[in-house]
Amino acid sequence: MHPMSFIKLSKQHKQELLDIAEQTLYYALESGRYITLTHRDFSVPLRIRGASFVTLYSQSQLRGCIGSLHPARPLLEDVAHNAYAAGFRDPRFDPITAAEFHDIQIEISILSPLQPISFASERELLEQIQPNTDGLLIQHGARKATFLPQVWESFPLKQDFLAQLKTKAGLNGADCESMSCYRYTVDSFSTGAEF
Secondary structure, three states: OOOOOOOOOOHHHHHHHHHHHHHHHHHHHHHOOOOOOOHHHOOHHHHOEEOEEEEEEEOOEEEEEEEOOOOOEEHHHHHHHHHHHHHHOOOOOOOOOHHHHHHEEEEEEEEOOOEEOOOOOHHHHHHHOOOOOOEEEEEEOOEEEEEOHHHHHOOOOHHHHHHHHHHHHOOOOOOHHHOEEEEEOEEEEEOOOOO
16 A cells, blocks of 8 residues: 555545536536535535546546646535536537436546655656556656556556556657656546445
8 A cells, every 4th residue: 555645535425526526517507607615515524625536428438537636625626626627628528518417427536645756767667656556647847647547447558558648748758767757546436336
């Protein structure tokens, strides 16, 4: 286990966050606006600053994914903000429509704090990454990109995982030694699944 701490969330808290994400999407489709949340209406752990990613699927296909890497706002606001952005602001997709709303599956990933990785070579970096456990953030100057741990399902080999992440960041030819790298873990849960 990495020495990474999560906000401790019960099943009830996770359901509250899924409800917030769903209500955010529904409200935006109905009103065309971002929802306003009253913090005191929610459990205390959801008011603690946290970092999250919200991923939307439609018929098992990715439909939007937006997230935060640093805990800059209360978790309930972070989830609402990222749900709205995943539904309506992900540049890879058209905004979701009312017609598809009921088929949307929501997955929320709560991130642990980022942990810097010290390494002297790409081989050393790869040795420290744990497949199916670690998310990875790479950064070089203004360019950066991350893959959540769920992406290991698509790229199970460490070399492929890193190569695809470098491509995503526009750092294809960059040496790993010139990059800053961070790992993190996630607590993920989704609509329609036991957690």
